[in-house]
């Protein structure tokens with residue numbers, strides 16, 4: 001018979017508290033170790049040789065000079081590399097196939113599919129020798145015709161496939177007809193360039209084989225998927241592959257898939273029978289890890305004279321590689337943000353002879369909100385209406401497409417909170433009307449939107465006789481503060497001090513955790529951690545009953561977890577006391593199963609829940625972004641000088657780390673708006689600025705104090721009320737900056753980034 | 761070369777950078793490699809108390825010098841980083857901290873920056889000054905606000 005377990009104390013101050021990071025000391029003293037920092041006896045180093053042509057057949061590869069270089073152990077090419085198994089295309093039922101980055105079996109083919117594909121890997125006793133020798137390898141190519149120019153390929157765009165998390169479009173009524181007859185309308189075209197993640201830690205792999213057992217230190221956001229893909233490629237049992245990633249130096253979507261470096265490091269270790277480290281150079285990351293697609297977007301809006309939207313059209317064209325890529329959900333937010341009578345959303349794509357595009361922080365919404373929110377701002381300008389007022393007039397009660405209910409929606413509240421903190425009421429509406437000395441001042445707003453979803457998560461929570469608790473789950477820490485947040489949830493659920501909780505994560509030997517992607521980790525884990533803690537409280541009550549504790553004589557429903565134990569009206573005891581009376585050294589509670597059957601069941605349950613939840617509710621984190629820019633009228637230089645972001649991310653588990661996540665998104669959004677652009681040679685498909693000196697990410701001097709505020713209202717349908725915070729912060733930023741620049745200068749910029757030449 | 765107070769010696773090829781000497785030959789992995797070309801600051805260490813991007817120098821140039829990496833730093837700014845959440849993934853953090861320590865010393869010695877309005881008098885360490893002086897240290901996680909707050913807190 002199951003009955004409700006003793007309840008956690010709802011007022012426990014640990015939930016929501018701005019607790020310092022559990023790993024803060026490790027990270028500020030140099031003790032935290034990353035994938036390239038594990039030493040093994042006999043460790044050797046690898047370096048890649050990357051193709052310099054977009055599409056070709058290798059007709060030869062001269063490795064003589066490289067092999068003659070002192071310290072070189074081997075050079076692997078398509079002529080001598082052992083055969084690996086091809087990765088299956090991404091798809092259900094095995095969700096780990098999503099980690100397949102490209103369809104190429106590297107070094108098992110004489111075909112070159114993109115400018116940058118690895119055609120050889122050099123292994124040497126030092127990294128300098130490996131790099132030097134890599135420069136001495138001379139491939140010969142027979143060039144093949146290649147399509148590499150995104151702009152030129154646009155006329156060949158084809159309907160986009162949906163991706164697992166977002167439909168590819170949608171329609172209601174006849175939007176084009178409504179647009180044609182609308183009293184006021186805008187019809188605008190926007191472009192955004194390719195972007196790269198540029199996590200400060202470049203991708204790195206340390207691979208060690210012991211016979212047929214493989215251990216890999218890898219910087220990855222998906223350790224379980226990585227393990228399964230590697231097991232497949234190298235034809236060994238999944239159980240014989242262990243992937244470790246306790247600390248990952250930033251991911252942002254760029255470390256979610258199995259890119260060539262990982263496979264080739266493991267291959268090199270297999271061939272040389274030595275531990276191999278492959279730490280990619282920054283340039284090698286650009287050549288072998290995909291970026292965010294460029295896009296061209298059309299947004300057309302029709303409205304009545306008092307600002308009621310009659311038509312909303314948002315279409316996009318993005319890029320995939322012929323060998324794979326992420327179909328970018330550019331119109332995602334346009335399904336949910338505005339209550340237009342007629343809607344047309346359509347996504348198309350072109351396929352190029354280029355590396356697969358991939359997910360990068362808020363794929364879709366980051367660039368989609370730039371276009372949509374710029375168009376809404378332009379419409380407000382033409383209507384002579386305040387841009388917030390226009391948004392409020394079109395704020396839907398139910399999802400505009402299909403009429404699904406929102407699980408909750410606090411966008412009005414976010415705007416009210418943000419406007420108050422920013423001082424929006426002081427804005428003079430006319431573009432170019434606000435000045436500070438010689439600077440033109442502009443204020444802009446835009447909506448932020450990111451869907452909330454959940455992955456399956458297996459966890460074990462272990463209570464020890466001394467009252468301490470251990471949470472074990474193979475989840476990821478790439479900077480979001482996940483171990484800290486989850487320890488807070490455990491402390492809350494069991495009523496123990498935060499300091500009594502330890503966390504083990506980032507190791508496939510632990511119960512399988514969720515990937516760090518789609519802003520899903522916190523909520524996914526929260527669901528399982530809560531369930532496990534409830535189980536644990538139930539087990540402790542059972543122990544108390546059998547061992548004659550006062551706790552056991554009370555009904556579970558009358559007990560609460562606090563002060564390190566269970567307490568009720570008739571008194572209580574600490575966990576330590578209960579366990580010691582019962583003669584138990586520990587109690588475990590487990591959620592999810594890592595057996596083959598358990599895994600399949602878990603995935604089916606996950607898929608079923610995703611479909612069911614999708615039919616019942618539309619769930620998302622939302623926000624209102626407020627930006628002030630100053631523009632130099634002579635040079636066109638744009639400085640972001642003030643920022644307010646008011647967000648609804650549901651329950652805030654840790655105010656400190658959540659604020660940092662949102663600020664991090666805003667900072668990356670400032671880069672997207674003003675400076676970030678991967679330059680691709682339209683003739684050769686070669687990335688021309690594969691480094692941090694030619695690709696400009698925001699620096700200290702580009703970022704003012706970012707004021708982040710929370711509506712702080714739990715979502716009633718999510719575990720603990722948690723939505724997600726990892727990606728919503730970047731959405732709307734491009735739009736808010738562009739709108740502020742328009743307000744400052746009267747110039748609307750349709751092509752990101754907003755560099756000074758576009759304002760002169 | 762002294763590293764974090766201990767005498768070290770290694771037989772190195774002349775092409776080995778100070779950063780690679782530390783990370784790969786001496787097992788001192790606190791300094792990070794983010795670009796290997798002087799653009800990110802992740803590899804910042806202190807040489808005789810001054811901040812240096814260790815990827816841009818050859819190890820042989822530092823023969824006989826005193827090198828301090830994050831492992832050898834014990835400074836209030838480290839605790840301030842944690843309190844102000846001046847870090848996320850932690851990968852830029854060793855460089856940010858070494859850079860902050862070096863920068864505070866530069867400021868204390870009266871050195872101006874591009875943000876200093878009057879270079880003849882000792883500049884006050886405003887947030888704008890801190891941002892300018894720390895702009896060689898990239899943080900892709902965007903922990904800039906917390907980093908500036910931490911440094912300002914320690915600078916008083």
Ligand code: FES
Nearest residue numbers: 794796798801815
């Ligand atoms: S690694 Fe030295 S500055 Fe980037």
Ligand code: FES
Nearest residue numbers: 848852899900901
């Ligand atoms: S904390 Fe991740 S790069 Fe700065």
